[in-house]
Every structure is written in structure tokens, then in C-alpha cells.
Amino acid sequence: MYGWNGKILRVNLKDKSSKVRKYDLNFAKTYLGGRGFAIKLLWNELEKGVDPLSEKNKLIFAAGPLTGLPLPSSGKLVVAAKSPLTGGYGDGNLGTMAAVNLRKAGYDVVILENKSETPCYIYINDDNVEILDASELWGKDTFEAQDILEKKYGKDAGILLIGPAGERMIKISTIISQKGRAGGRPGMGAVMGSKNVKAIVIKGTKEIPVYDMEKLKEMGLEGYKEIKNKKLYDFWITEGTMQALEWTNANSCLPTRNYREGVFELADNVDGKAMAKIKVERRGCPLCNMQCGNTILDTEGLKSELDYENVGMLGPNLGIGDLKQVATLNRMADELGFDTISLGNAIGFAMELSERGMISEKIEWGDFEKAKEMIIKILNREGIGKDLAEGVRYASEKYGGKEFAMHVKGLEISAYNCHACPGMALAFGTSPIGAHHKDSWVISWEISTDRFSYNREKVEKVIELQRIRGGMFESLTACRLPWVEIGFDLDWYPKYLSVATGETFTMYDLNKIGDRIYALIRAFWIREKGEWDRKMDYPPERWFSQPLSEGELKGYHLDREKYDKMLSMYYEIRGWDENGVPKKETLESLGLKDVAKKLF
Ligand code: PTT
Numbered sequence: 378m379y380g381w382n383g384k385i386l387r388v389n390l391k392d393k394s395s396k397v398r399k400y401d402l403n404f405a406k407t408y409l410g411g412r413g414f415a416i417k418l419l420w421n422e423l424e425k426g427v428d429p430l431s432e433k434n435k436l437i438f439a440a441g442p443l444t445g446l447p448l449p450s451s452g453k454l455v456v457a458a459k460s461p462l463t464g465g466y467g468d469g470n471l472g473t474m475a476a477v478n479l480r481k482a483g484y485d486v487v488i489l490e491n492k493s494e495t496p497c498y499i500y501i502n503d504d505n506v507e508i509l510d511a512s513e514l515w516g517k518d519t520f521e522a523q524d525i526l527e528k529k530y531g532k533d534a535g536i537l538l539i540g541p542a543g544e545r546m547i548k549i550s551t552i553i554s555q556k557g558r559a560g561g562r563p564g565m566g567a568v569m570g571s572k573n574v575k576a577i578v579i580k581g582t583k584e585i586p587v588y589d590m591e592k593l594k595e596m597g598l599e600g601y602k603e604i605k606n607k608k609l610y611d612f613w614i615t616e617g618t619m620q621a622l623e624w625t626n627a628n629s630c631l632p633t634r635n636y637r638e639g640v641f642e643l644a645d646n647v648d649g650k651a652m653a654k655i656k657v658e659r660r661g662c663p664l665c666n667m668q669c670g671n672t673i674l675d676t677e678g679l680k681s682e683l684d685y686e687n688v689g690m691l692g693p694n695l696g697i698g699d700l701k702q703v704a705t706l707n708r709m710a711d712e713l714g715f716d717t718i719s720l721g722n723a724i725g726f727a728m729e730l731s732e733r734g735m736i737s738e739k740i741e742w743g744d745f746e747k748a749k750e751m752i753i754k755i756l757n758r759e760g761i762g763k764d765l766a767e768g769v770r771y772a773s774e775k776y777g778g779k780e781f782a783m784h785v786k787g788l789e790i791s792a793y794n795c796h797a798c799p800g801m802a803l804a805f806g807t808s809p810i811g812a813h814h815k816d817s818w819v820i821s822w823e824i825s826t827d828r829f830s831y832n833r834e835k836v837e838k839v840i841e842l843q844r845i846r847g848g849m850f851e852s853l854t855a856c857r858l859p860w861v862e863i864g865f866d867l868d869w870y871p872k873y874l875s876v877a878t879g880e881t882f883t884m885y886d887l888n889k890i891g892d893r894i895y896a897l898i899r900a901f902w903i904r905e906k907g908e909w910d911r912k913m914d915y916p917p918e919r920w921f922s923q924p925l926s927e928g929e930l931k932g933y934h935l936d937r938e939k940y941d942k943m944l945s946m947y948y949e950i951r952g953w954d955e956n957g958v959p960k961k962e963t964l965e966s967l968g969l970k971d972v973a974k975k976l977f
């Protein structure tokens with residue numbers, strides 16, 4: 378087998394053993410890698426109804442057949458498990474030296490099984506796997522722990538970490554690497570914490586098997602060159618994902634004050650231009666020539682790496698219009714291991730509860746000091762922090778405010794306000810992990826075409842993007858930004874894949890794999906929830922019933938009936954029934970006969 382190493386490393390945390398299992402070409406071609414491997418393994422290996430924070434859950438780190446190869450932006454991996462935040466399938470994607478080293482150590486996947494009795498970290502050095510005592514690391518933030526491990530294992534080691542939030546199993550915690558890469562929004566940090574694993578350190582020195590290495594290197598170089606020559610490259614290098622803030626504000630979809638509005642009066646202070654003026658460093662993922670981790674100094678003079686989502690959620694969504702203050706909240710999230718999107722949602726929700734007098738805590742819009750305090754309260758589970766640590770859905774069940782709790786299926790919404798973006802609302806509603814923009818960022822296409830319509834073309838576009846982004850990119854596991862942001866040709870990917878593996882893949886094949894992955898993820902959710910209702914695929918109530926009250930789109934809100942029709946179209950195109958359950962024949966046509974048997 379070429380392209381894939383064909384090996385899964387299983388680490389049993391209970392008896393501190395590990396073993397390597399091989400998988401065959403058929404598995405590789407059917408599920409491709411990354412997310413595809415993760416959902417298939419979770420579907421096969423998890424008992425129905427496991428408690429996500431129990432030792433029966435499994436935490437999977439999965440790379441793809443392009444990961445670690447000398448190709449543009451190929452230094453990413455997927456982390457997945459049953460989510461403690463949503464109760465369904467959860468995953469995230471992060472760029473890290475750990476992805477490259479994992480593949481060079483000879484594996485494509487690591488599965489953490491059971492639970493260590495005491496805090497530990499895992500050291501993988503090619504064939505040697507050790508489970509080591511982490512008592513010195515436990516309690517340390519991710520920056521300190523990264524420094525300690527880097528000192529011990531060298532700067533070229535790949536390191537994945539949780540912070541104190543993950544250790545304490547806060548459900549909005551994520552996994553951090555390299556002081557600024559983060560992945561696993563639906564509580565993957567908490568799952569790692571539940572297993573008592575502080576970190577994974579990976580070193581690899583082997584060659585990844587490639588069908589035609591010379592050709593691959595040549596095509597890789599061509600790709601890097603094409604990216605650098607793109608018209609949008611220089612602007613990307615200057616502002617990176619932060620360029621989105623000016624655009625969302627101009628188009629009334631910047632989440633402002635808990636998504637109440639789509640415009641923020643201080644947007645100019647926190648946008649890409651403002652960031653570029655005070656930028657001190659640019660970092661990023663391995664194997665990438667687009668390095669988009671823009672870093673500034675925060676209110677304490679410490680480095681903080683900013684992305685659009687972080688700033689949107691911890692700035693305008695909280696009414697904070699000072700970029701250095703936002704950077705401080707962002708740095709705290711990275712150090713402590715909180716997901717910034719969910720954290721911004723949680724604090725914004727608390728601010729709105731406070732404004733409405735629904736909680737005793739006083740926390741006003743724009744109050745930076747109180748926002749900092751709230752982060753610590755969530756970490757320590759103090760006051761309302763105890764309930765926000767379980768996510769916004771949970772808190773809204775306790776304090777009220779379900780109509781302005783901004784989540785889908787329990788995962789907090791990312792930084793796009795969709796009062797006037799029905800297509801993006803559908804993308805959030807049908808995201809396979811809850812509410813995330815990663816699978817279908819249809820909003821830019823939607824705003825540039827027929828923004829206010831609820832037509833079939835839009836539904837088709839949502840699905841087309843889900844296939845490419847949620848299927849292909851999450852399984853390859855390559856960064857999608859060269860394609861999305863500067864127009865790197867999509868056709869490169871099937872070509873890269875064929876040269877790496879020696880197998881022929883067309884876009885049709887990749888789309889089919891994407892559909893298989895989507896159907897299997899949906900089956901996983903249904904199995905775990907016991908039933909399915911189309912209301913599960915609805916965006917938050919606020920977008921339907923509480924119109925925007927500021928900006929050019931004042932008065933706009935989503936139309937429930939029209940959204941419902943779009944959802945029906947979505948199900949029909951996917952071959953799912955009117956409740957959102959994949960039909961038996963759909964599953965069978967995707968090669969998921971065994972899944973159909975279990976579901977029906
Ligand atoms: C991703 C989500 C995002 S998406 C952002 S900013 W974005 C937030 N980043 C966080 C952070 O930082 N620190 C923190 N403590 N929490 C954070 N939560 C939020 O997490 C990231 C880039 C970005 S920046 C994006 S869009 C793209 N995402 C990709 C993806 O999902 N798949 C893929 N194949 N390629 C992608 N390329 C881009 O990667 P989650 P990263 Mg992230 C500091 O994981 O769980 O999916 O949430 O990976 O290495 O940090 O790169 O405007």
C-alpha cells in the first residue's frame with residue numbers, strides 16, 4: 378500500500394500497553410483517512426450510549442493519505458470522539474507538527490482507549506511507545522507544558538496538549554498545539570482529560586511510503602509556486618483569516634452582543650487592518666507557505682495568535698472593541714485550553730442573561746475585566762460558571778433564555794450571524810458536529826449571489842461544499858484554505874492523491890466518499906440519540922423570531938416555513954427521509970449495508 382502507512386496504533390491507558398493493527402487497502406479507499414477513518418472506527422468500536430467522559434469512549438487522532446507529504450498545507454490531523462458537549466459525533470482539525478511526526482513514525486491513526494489511573498502523557502518515538510507520569514505537567518497551562526516538553530524532546534517533536542480546562546473536563550475545552558493551533562471544538566479536550574492524558578509527544582523518522590515520490594515532489598513544488606503567485610496571496614499574508622471581520626460587518630453578519638446584531642460600531646478597531654498594524658509575528662502549520670497565524674501583543678505584552686473566529690466571538694460578540702483586550706481573552710483561552718468560539722458564546726450568553734436580570738451576576742457588554750473573571754469562573758465552575766462549563770444549551774435549560782442560546786445540537790455557533798443568510802443557517806443546521814462553519818462556508822457565495830432566497834440552488838451549494846470541505850479536506854487531511862481563500866485549484870487534490878497512493882481518484886469518487894462519511898455520521902448521531910427529529914437540524918430560535926434592530930438589514934430574520942422547505946430539499950438530495958434519517962436504500966448505495974441493518 379502506498380500513501381497510507383496502513384497502521385493504527387492503539388494505546389491502552391489502563392494497562393499501559395500499546396499494539397499496532399494493520400488495515401487494508403479496501404478500508405483506506407472506502408474511508409480515505411482523517412474524519413472518514415474516525416467515524417468508521419467510532420461506529421464500529423463504541424458501544425451504543427457510552428458516556429463520552431467514561432473510559433469507554435475512545436479518542437482518535439487520524440491523519441490522511443496526504444498528511445506529512447511535501448505538498449501544500451498538508452500538516453493537519455483530525456481529532457474525534459463521541460462528544461460530551463453534544464452527545465453525538467464530534468471532531469476538529471488542527472495543524473501541528475504532531476500530524477507530520479505521526480505519519481513519519483509509521484502510523485495514520487492513534488486511538489486512546491480506556492483511562493489512565495493517574496495523570497500521564499504518551500511518548501511515541503517511531504516503534505517505541507511509552508506512557509509516562511505527567512504529575513509535573515498536570516495543572517500547567519498549555520504554553521508552559523509545551524515549553525517543558527519541547528525542552529525535553531526537542532523543537533521538532535510534535536506535541537498535542539490539553540490545558541486545565543480539559544483536565545477538569547470542561548465541556549467547551551479543546552486540544553492545543555504550538556501555542557496557537559487548536560482543534561476539537563465539541564469537547565475533545567474534556568475527553569482527553571477524562572482519560573487523564575495531559576499530552577501526546579510524537580517523533581517520527583521514517584519515510585512515508587509514496588507511489589511516485591519524484592513526481593509528487595515535483596507536483597508539490599508546482600503547487601507551492603502556484604499558491605505564491607496567486608493574486609490574493611499578498612493580502613492573505615497580511616491579514617489572513619482576520620480579513621473576514623471587515624466583510625462580515627459590512628454585510629451585517631458579524632456576531633454582535635450574542636448574535637443580536639450583525640454590525641458592531643467598533644469593528645474598525647478589531648478588524649484585519651487594525652491587526653496588521655500591530656502584528657509582531659506570523660506563524661502557522663507545518664508544510665504550509667501561507668502561514669496565517671497572525672500574532673500580536675496583548676494587554677499584558679504577551680503573544681496571542683488571532684484568527685477571525687477568535688476575534689469575532691471574544692470581541693464584537695461580547696461588545697468588546699479593543700483588539701489587545703480581545704487578544705488577552707484569546708491567549709487565556711489558548712493557555713487554559715478553552716475553545717474560543719464556545720467560550721465567546723458562553724460569555725455572551727451570560728452577558729445577555731445579566732442584562733435581562735435572569736442571573737444575579739452582573740456582567741455588562743464590553744466589560745473586559747468581567748469577561749476575564751468569567752473565564753476563570755467557568756474554569757473553576759464557580760457561580761454561573763459551573764453551568765456554562767457544560768455549554769450554552771445546558772445553561773439555557775437551567776436559567777432560561779433558550780430563545781437566545783446560540784447553538785445547534787449543543788455545539789455553539791461559530792462567528793456568522795445568519796438573520797439574513799438562510800443558506801448559511803442551513804449549513805449550521807446540518808453541520809455533522811453540531812454548529813460549525815467548517816463543513817460548508819456557503820455564506821460568501823450566498824452573499825455574492827442571491828442572498829435572501831431559499832432556493833434549491835442554495836441547498837445544492839450547501840451539499841456541494843459539505844462534500845468538498847467536510848468530506849474530502851477532512852479526510853485527506855489537508856488545509857482547505859489555499860482553495861477557499863486564494864483560489865488554489867481543487868483539481869490538484871485528486872492528482873496528488875493518485876500520485877501518493879498509486880490509486881486513481883476522481884472528484885466523483887471523492888464526493889461519494891464524502892456522502893458515505895456524512896451518512897455514517899448521521900447514523901452515529903441517530904444511534905446515540907435513539908431517534909431523530911427534523912427540529913434537531915434547525916438553527917437557533919433567535920434568527921427566526923428576533924429581527925436585527927440595527928444596520929442596513931434592520932428588521933431581517935429567517936422565515937421558518939421557508940427554512941423548513943429548504944431542509945426538506947436537503948434531505949431529499951441526500952436521500953434521507955422527512956425526519957432526516959438516511960433511507961435504507963441510500964445507505965446500501967453507499968456501501969453501508971451493515972449500518973442499515975443496525976439502524977432499521
Ligand atoms: C476550529 C475553530 C476555528 S476555525 C478557530 S479560528 W478559523 C478557532 N481557533 C481557536 C484557537 O485559535 N484557539 C482556541 N483556544 N480555540 C479556538 N477555537 C476555534 O476553532 C486553524 C485554521 C482555521 S482558523 C480555519 S477556519 C481552517 N479550519 C480548517 C478545518 O477545519 N479543516 C481543514 N481541513 N482545514 C482548515 N484550515 C483552517 O485552519 P476545530 P488550526 Mg482548528 C488559536 O479545529 O475544532 O475544527 O475548530 O486548526 O491548526 O488552529 O488552524 O477562522
Ligand code: SF4
Binds near residue numbers: 660665667
Ligand atoms: Fe495552517 Fe493557515 Fe497554512 Fe492552513 S493556511 S495550513 S491554517 S498556516
